[in-house]
Amino acid sequence: MMRAMVVDDELLVVEQVNRMLVHAGVSVIGCCVNPHEALGMAQALKPDVLFLDIEMPELSGLEIAERVYADKLDMEVVFITAYNQYAIDAFRVNALDYLLKPLMEEELQRTLERIENRRPHLGDVGGSGGQRRVVAELFGKFTLYLDSGLEPIRWVTAKCAELLAYMLLQPPEKEVSKWELFEALWPAQNAEKAGINLRSTVSRINKTLRDGGSAMSLASVKNGYRLVLSGEAPAVDASEMELFVLDAVEPAPDNLVHVEQLVHRCSQPFLQEFDGAWCEPYRKQYRHYFLNLGRKLLLYYESTEVEPLKVLRLADLLVEHDPYDETLREAALELHHRLGGSQRATAYYEAYTELIRTELGALPGDKLTSLLRSLTE
Missing domain, CATH: 1.25.40 (Serine Threonine Protein Phosphatase 5, Tetratricopeptide repeat)
Known part of the structure; x- marks a missing residue:
């Protein structure tokens, strides 16, 4: 799998590029918003490709790229810029490609294919043979990104989002009783009305997931439902945070x-x-x-x-x-x-x-x- 690092002094741009790369099947092993730290991080992480913003305060992406090549680091450089006039400078320092902001999925895909052609050992990236992750974010507004696009899923009702968020917080493959779901999501309704709402909401969730190209679904069991995952489990920010804390991970350079x-x-x-x-x-x-x-x-x-x-x-x-x-x-x-x-x-x-x-x-x-x-x- 291709390994990438992203450098941009704007955090929102870093997060956008990171998300686009993840959805394209790329492993993002590092992100940096401080250009002065970028070269040392690249030397330590050794990515296959370095995505570099050109316009950064004090130290430009062009200067960082020149150091990358001077130090003979084995990685491709792709520039990210808001200005076309940097194209000549980008190729002067032997960059593989440059992308204009705002980034477009099609342009990024073409760049990734060029990298793969230069580095055939990386295998398929973002093609039909590559599996992309489903990403769920529970901090902030609940969002779910599926394989088929960079835009989050749009839910038919707010209860659809709430029920799926509830199920994502349960242990994998846990069967959740309908009574538990009634109490959590429809506490003021009687069992009959809550049951109708639950079945309707499950049906809408499953249709939305199918329409988005996901094999994930809510399956009916004897007394409730369970979340069925197909292939790789969703990447859930809450689960990642929990693992870091429960495994007593300590911050370190790597x-x-x-x-x-x-x-x-x-x-x-x-x-x-x-x-x-x-x-x-x-x-x-x-x-x-x-x-x-x-x-x-x-x-x-x-x-x-x-x-x-x-x-x-x-x-x-x-x-x-x-x-x-x-x-x-x-x-x-x-x-x-x-x-x-x-x-x-x-x-x-x-x-x-x-x-x-x-x-x-x-x-x-x-x-x-x-x-x-x-x-x-």
């Missing part, structure tokens, strides 16, 4: 980009658009997982030479999810002091003091207060 992406992706509200009571235990559980992995990443940043503003962004992100955790506040306070001195640190402390006085009728802990005193004396 998985850092993956951990950073996972923390960023999973910082959105879990099951955002659903208001059923069944969601609350899952929200608590995955908030715990997110904070667990986020704190590990913060500790890793603090133990390595990471740019302070990047560390502060992560600390602030974690504080949004746990605003009264004073260990996180201590880390943020020190970073504010490093970046802006005593005045900025004091302003941050005073804003937090006002927050907990208003919402909790409390004052900051002694440790945080002592830290401010030691930083500003």
Whole structure:
């Protein structure tokens, strides 16, 4: 399978290219938004192809490509640019291809075929013989991407999305009783009406999945339903987060980009658009997982030479999810002091003091207060 790395200083572009490559059957082994880190990451990960934005602050994609070829790294370079005029420069540094923003699926597919022709050992990429993953995102708005396209599935009703999300959170092949589904999704209805709604919703889900070219379905069993998977199981962000936490994975140079992406992706509200009571235990559980992995990443940043503003962004992100955790506040306070001195640190402390006085009728802990005193004396 082809292995790719994506470099662009715009996170949204990185995520879009990453998603397009995954749907084309490519393994994205690394993403980078800091051009200064790109070359070292490429040297460590050794991708088959490096997708490079040309226009980046301080260090352009053209300069990175020149270093790639000067260092004789065995990888293809494909430029991503919003401007046609860079084409000549792209080929001057021996790039395989260049793609114009916004990326089109057809253009990307042609580029991947060119790479395969240059590197026949990679096998089929995105063709009829290659299997593409089904991707489900439960953080933020629930979305499901099927084999047949880059656009998420459009559900006939909101209950279709909610029922499938519920089933994706169950253990593989688990049979879920209709009574459990009644209680979760139609708690105010009697059994007869809930049963009619359940059967109708299942039928609509299965038709939508079939129309999208997926072999996944909800199958009727004796007293309920189970999710039937065909081939590779869906890639579910919640499952990936859970595995990282339960397997006690620690951030390290070889998985850092993956951990950073996972923390960023999973910082959105879990099951955002659903208001059923069944969601609350899952929200608590995955908030715990997110904070667990986020704190590990913060500790890793603090133990390595990471740019302070990047560390502060992560600390602030974690504080949004746990605003009264004073260990996180201590880390943020020190970073504010490093970046802006005593005045900025004091302003941050005073804003937090006002927050907990208003919402909790409390004052900051002694440790945080002592830290401010030691930083500003």
